[in-house]
Amino acid sequence: RKDRKLRIHESLDELSTDLADYIAELSEASVKERGVFAIALSGGSLIGLMGKLCEAPYNKTVDWAKWYIFWADERVVAKSHVDSNYKLAKDRLLSKVPIIPSHVHSINDSVSAEEAADDYEFVIRQLVKSRVISVSDISDCPKFDLILLGMGPDGHVASLFPNHSVLEEKDEWVTFITDSPKPPPERITFTLPVINSASNVAIVATGDSKAEAAHMAVDNMGSDLPPVPAGIVQPLKGKLVWFLDKAAASKLDDG
Ligand code: 6PG
Numbered sequence: 570r571k572d573r574k575l576r577i578h579e580s581l582d583e584l585s586t587d588l589a590d591y592i593a594e595l596s597e598a599s600v601k602e603r604g605v606f607a608i609a610l611s612g613g614s615l616i617g618l619m620g621k622l623c624e625a626p627y628n629k630t631v632d633w634a635k636w637y638i639f640w641a642d643e644r645v646v647a648k649s650h651v652d653s654n655y656k657l658a659k660d661r662l663l664s665k666v667p668i669i670p671s672h673v674h675s676i677n678d679s680v681s682a683e684e685a686a687d688d689y690e691f692v693i694r695q696l697v698k699s700r701v702i703s704v705s706d707i708s709d710c711p712k713f714d715l716i717l718l719g720m721g722p723d724g725h726v727a728s729l730f731p732n733h734s735v736l737e738e739k740d741e742w743v744t745f746i747t748d749s750p751k752p753p754p755e756r757i758t759f760t761l762p763v764i765n766s767a768s769n770v771a772i773v774a775t776g777d778s779k780a781e782a783a784h785m786a787v788d789n790m791g792s793d794l795p796p797v798p799a800g801i802v803q804p805l806k807g808k809l810v811w812f813l814d815k816a817a818a819s820k821l822d823d824g
Contacts, residue, residue: 612654724797
């Protein structure tokens with residue numbers, strides 16, 4: 570697909586700078602256009618790669634008070650647990666910049682995975698009503714300004730794993746799984762309709778272990794093989810950007 574923009578970098582340092590620039594630019598554009606920036610994070614190495622946002626110039630130039638933060642997926646564990654994507658982002662990122670605490674929408678960690686997914690969807694519905702999150706004009710889905718995704722070696726994004734029935738979900742915005750092949754097993758996740766309704770989606774993947782999945786996702790569209798989840802990320806109207814290092818891009822047809 571020609572509309573897939575690839576940003577391939579020599580080093581993780583260069584990738585981190587480009588990622589920070591990209592996020593800061595989208596934040597600025599969104600705040601200018603609608604007064605707020607609704608961004609969804611994931612877990613994993615992505616958060617470390619976003620670290621430059623806490624440094625100059627971004628720590629001063631980004632309008633942090635306008636950020637509303639969500640998670641594209643979250644492990645159903647206590648917020649203080651080492652496996653919590655919220656805790657990872659809070660420790661590494663959110664505690665270092667002047668985010669407004671009430672704008673940080675972490676999951677309810679005191680209920681079941683099913684209830685946590687329902688609760689999270691309810692929160693998102695309220696914020697769509699108040700236009701903190703825009704709404705897609707083609708689906709009735711929320712239209713996040715930016716959804717940031719990591720990608721596993723198996724091509725999973727958020728907690729959408731290969732061959733899992735949640736890949737077929739059409740109605741729910743947020744759903745849950747209790748059988749994640751990557752521990753911990755219980756997770757909630759944005760569904761593909763929500764991811765594909767975003768204004769901007771970035772998939773960030775680095776290292777050799779991601780090369781095969783990146784190739785499958787980027788190059789194998791329309792082939793006979795079942796697409797890896799990252800390959801089904803195709804924003805309807807929004808823009809998709811891949812941030813890759815040389816190693817992760819090493820198997821691309823045009824890498
Ligand atoms: C999670 C993440 C997940 C992650 C990928 C890539 O909760 O596990 O949200 O989707 O982004 O597994 O993780 P790495 O970048 O650490 O390989």
